[in-house]
Amino acid sequence: MSQGKFIxxxxxxxxxxxxxxxxIKDQLEADGYEVVLIRDPGGTALSEKIRHIVKHDEDIGLCxxxxxxxxxxxxxxLVDEVxxxxxxxxNIVLCDRFADSTLVYQGLVKGQADRxxxxxxxYASSGLTPDLTILFDMDVKEALTRTAGRxxxxxxxxxxxxxxxEVRLGYEKxxxxxxxxxxxxxxxxxxxxxxxxxxxxxxxxx
Numbered sequence: 001m002s003q004g005k006f007i008x009x010x011x012x013x014x015x016x017x018x019x020x021x022x023x024i025k026d027q028l029e030a031d032g033y034e035v036v037l038i039r040d041p042g043g044t045a046l047s048e049k050i051r052h053i054v055k056h057d058e059d060i061g062l063c064x065x066x067x068x069x070x071x072x073x074x075x076x077x078l079v080d081e082v083x084x085x086x087x088x089x090x091n092i093v094l095c096d097r098f099a100d101s102t103l104v105y106q107g108l109v110k111g112q113a114d115r116x117x118x119x120x121x122x123y124a125s126s127g128l129t130p131d132l133t134i135l136f137d138m139d140v141k142e143a144l145t146r147t148a149g150r151x152x153x154x155x156x157x158x159x160x161x162x163x164x165x166e167v168r169l170g171y172e173k174x175x176x177x178x179x180x181x182x183x184x185x186x187x188x189x190x191x192x193x194x195x196x197x198x199x200x201x202x203x204x205x206x
Contacts, residue, residue, distance in 0.1 A: 004087035005206050006128065008098040009198075011136030012167045014143035015187040016194065020136070021096055023195045024202065028092060033206070036086040039096040041074035044081045050074040068106050068117075072124030075099065079126050092206060099125045100133060100174055100182075108170035109163065132205045134198045135175055136187035140164045143187075 009017045025037050041051040054062070054070050062070070075098070086093045102121050140161060175182045185197040 004090045004092065005131045006083065006087055006093045006095070007202060007205070008095045008100065008130040008133045009136065010097060010100045010104075010133055010171060010182075011138075011187060012140065012143055012164055012171070014146035015136035015138050016146065016191065017096055017136055017187075019191050020187075020194050020198060021094055023191060024198055025094055027195065027199065028094075028202075034089075034091045036082065036091045036093045037096075038078065038082055038093065040078055040098050040101070041071060043078045044074075046077045047074035064106065064110060068102065068120060071102050071106065072120060075102075075124045076126065079128055083128065084126070095130075098130060098133075100171070103174065104167055104170035108173060109166045130181060132201060133178075133182045134201060135171055135182050135184045136194070137168070137171070137184050138186065138188040140168055 009021055011017055021037065025035050028035050039051075040047075041054060042048050050070050050073060053060070054067060054074075083093055083095070099121050103118065107117055107121070144161065144164060175184050183201045185194060185201075187194055189197070
């Protein structure tokens with residue numbers, strides 16, 4: 001049995017992660033790899049219910065701590081039910097967002113990336129660290145023009161440009177801090193060019 005790998009994909013709103021991740025999945029499967037594709041929050045019955053709350057329920061007035069723990073609960077269930085068993089089975093797990101998203105969106109952007117905050121995020125992830133993280137980066141205004149074509153907005157799509165600029169900066173800080181794990185690619189290129197960039201790093205890790 002081959003050793004399983006855990007690869008995550010991060011970036012701001014509208015950078016095209018979903019399209020590219022599916023193309024990467026197809027390419028890896030064509031090369032003979034067993035691939036599990038998931039999203040965070042989501043991926044289990046419980047986690048999908050929480051996803052709807054944190055991303056689409058505008059009127060419930062989530063405070064920062066409640067939002068953090070809801071993301072954590074969804075992630076803990078996903079790790080236990082899907083990610084760890086898939087890795088143990090020798091699969092390549094592709095995950096659309098993971099703990100880095102919480103560190104950026106609920107941490108760095110809101111000025112809460114202290115040691116206690118990071119500890120909560122890591123605990124919810126069972127200490128699981130991706131083998132590789134692909135960070136999709138592009139101009140914020142260009143990315144937001146892409147979200148304008150979405151049929152459904154979520155709570156994060158609809159925030160102002162200043163918020164999204166802070167998200168981009170937050171990811172840049174993480175990429176500088178974790179240079180070995182996080183690899184930044186130009187998400188403004190055509191999807192197949194972005195796939196090629198991502199596959200370059202993926203094939204070096206698997």
